[in-house]
Amino acid sequence: MDDLLVIGGTRFIGRHVVDEFRAHDYDVTTFNRGNHDNPFADAEDVSHIEGDRTDDGDLAAAAREADPDVVVDCVAYRPREVRTATRVFDGVDAYVFVSSGSAYGREDLPKREGETPLCDCTEEQATDDSQSSYGPRKAEGDRAVFAAAERGVNAMSVRPCIVYGPHDYTERLDYWIDRVNRFDRIVVPGDGTNVWHRAYVEDVAGAIRRVAEDGEPGEAYNVADRRMVTLDGMVDLIADALDTDVEVVHAGERELAAADLSLDDFVLYRNPPHMLATDKLARLGWESTPIDEAMTRAVEDHLDSDRDGREHGPDRETEERVLGVLDTL
Structure with missing residues (x-):
């Protein structure tokens, strides 16, 4: 795998994803609306495609132009966006959806992939922008990943808990x-x-690369400080x-x-309290800082x-x- 397309890629998690894959010899293209300063504007190994990921035509055009081996989707906030992306990128080596620990619908300690139930998501929540529907929307995005994998798409999900570290605009x-x-x-x-539970942003980026390279289609992986x-x-x-x-x-x-x-x-x-189990990710060889x-x-x-x-x-x-x-x- 040599070519990466990051949907997003200029702010917090996406910015670190770009750095992580560049450090492992990928050529990187970012796809976003260009509303924020581009920290990679002068980087010869990072290209940029301007467009709106919620516009199906823009997304399909980006897929044709970038022709990626790997896609990391940092800014899919509605289930429809994940379903569209897994259709557009159905032939890539890896599509990784950045989900969230908020997708879990029960307060287990710790929350485990495949054991702790996910949030339900109503039709109204699926199109809502409020913080209260964030977890349900991410959970439904995970289910879209699982459905895509059943169709043969190499789609996977990464679930970070609350993320911290350099360039954290959330403050x-x-x-x-x-x-x-x-x-x-x-x-x-x-x-x-x-x-x-929290996750250091560079470790999140490393987890995304590890899952893209070694993860199993249809699987979700928690990310948090060990x-x-x-x-x-x-x-x-x-x-x-x-x-x-x-x-x-x-x-x-x-x-x-x-x-x-x-x-x-x-x-x-x-x-x-909120805690995520990370053994599944660690079995792929991932370690936290x-x-x-x-x-x-x-x-x-x-x-x-x-x-x-x-x-x-x-x-x-x-x-x-x-x-x-x-x-x-």
């Missing part, structure tokens, strides 16, 4: 890095033992990467309510950026109200 982790970097005392919701940490553990990793100390102050529902906050107002807090190294790279990228993530949690004034309440207890 979810940036909220916590900013807090630890600027203050010596911060509020962590709950008792700090909350778990929301070592999982709690919310407190994440804060500790950030502090270590910043070479600083921070005092963590835990706040429960009652203390947060005094400042009109809830546990869910803090990004990366999740109840119930040591989590302290991954966090160091994420922190370095944050410091080089203008991201602060402050929209993902309470402002400092509100946080200090909570700290004041806790200090009186």
Whole structure:
């Protein structure tokens, strides 16, 4: 396999996918609308086709022009888009759909491919754009992959949990890095033992390549850090990467309510906990980056950026109200 087409390819996961396959001697073409800066504009081994993946004609034209061996679909958000792509690219060596750990419909610990049921998806959810339908839409996209494989298409799915690392425009982790970097005392919701499994973005890109090369058609593969940490553990990793100390102050529902906050107002807090099994992917030879190294790279990228993530949690004034309440207890 030598030629890769990335549907997407200029922002977060797609950007790292391009780098991963380039590092393994693939010629890469990205296909997107060109609405974002292209980090590969000057790269001789990366071509670009402009078009709208939701337009069937544009997608078919991209398939003819790129003539890829491998397709990585980073921006399929509706089941119809996956069904169309698996028809357009039915002759490639590998079509990899980037799904999500949100596709699972039951809170197993851990969630396992082929065991934990997927979300149901209604007709209304299949065309909706809301966050509440994200998991059902990804689950239905997975089912489109499975159906395509039954027709003989070399289609597979990769399910990352929440992704972090360089160029993360979502700014979810940036909220916590900013807090630890600027203050010596911060509020962590709950008792700090909350778990929301995460996946380092370079490992996600590596998993996608590994699945494209060695995965089985009709299979789905979870992607997550092989070592999982709690919310407190994440804060500790950030502090270590910043070479600083921070005092963590835990706040429960009652203390947060005094400042009109809830546990869910803090990004990366999740109840119930969320964890993905990754043994299936590891059996393909995939390994994850040591989590302290991954966090160091994420922190370095944050410091080089203008991201602060402050929209993902309470402002400092509100946080200090909570700290004041806790200090009186």
